[in-house]
Amino acid sequence: MSEAHNEHETPIKTPKQLIAVVAAGFLVPIAIIALLVVYVGNSARTGAGSGGMSAEAVTQRIAPVAHVEVRDANAPHVYQTGEQLFKAVCSACHATGAAGAPKVGNSADWAPRIAQGFPTLLKTALAGKGAMPPRGGTNPADVSDYEIARAIVYMANQSGGHFSEPPPPAQPASGAGAAPASAAAAPASAASAETNAAAAAIAAISAAKPAATASAGQPAPGSPADLAAGKKLYGQVCVACHAAGVMGAPKFGNKADWAPRIKTGMNTLYNAALHGFNAMPAKGGSNAPDDEVKSAVDYMVHAAQQ
Known part of the structure; x- marks a missing residue:
């Protein structure tokens, strides 16, 4: 009888042990849940859109749509270099040779074109050819003939050519004390043949302003x-x-x-x-x-x- 009685005895023999077991039954699950919450809250969130509330993203969303840029109308115009225009516009096709465009750095592509001369290359760029739209798709109000000429020189010289940098257009005088354009220009004797050809090409493409004449004097x-x-x-x-x-x-x-x-x-x-x-x-x-x-x-x- 004593052996059968011992088999059914529980480990809890005192009231204190019972209270300890009951308390543990409540506190241990709570502690586990608290640890899980801390773990999840501190882990990095990489789901879609998780960066939408970052400081940079919020700043971009609340930024005003319109921007005011104040420029000095009398300040000299700053032209893009040939490399800058190439990277901004021309590289889309000429960096990879897309749509049959001569690839910059490929002398085999550029050799027959360089042989045609700078004026022909400039006319082609301004008028467009094949898949290339006129002026590479740029607007004359944004990109001048001079900047396109510089881009042509850059691409050709990167591909085996030796064209001279085209001369910049004359800046308008901004005051009574401005020096005449002829005084700032380099002497004609110092200009190379290629530079003269470049100037002539740019002048030829840009139609000259006609002299003011009375309507009655217009030819029929x-x-x-x-x-x-x-x-x-x-x-x-x-x-x-x-x-x-x-x-x-x-x-x-x-x-x-x-x-x-x-x-x-x-x-x-x-x-x-x-x-x-x-x-x-x-x-x-x-x-x-x-x-x-x-x-x-x-x-x-x-x-x-x-």
């Missing part, structure tokens, strides 16, 4: 004076595409190319030249007056009808 469309003005603009701008029929442009003097276009009427041709058509930018990418652009159209149409 198709007159010898009108055709002469058109021939001049054609040689400065239109020749880049129309001389060889680049990108589908009607080839100069080719009656088969021009006949269906002439049938649409002169107003249609004027409108296309002034506002752009397909790959051709408005005014051929120049800033020539409307009358001169129309004269260039007259000149090309006249040549196709001879």
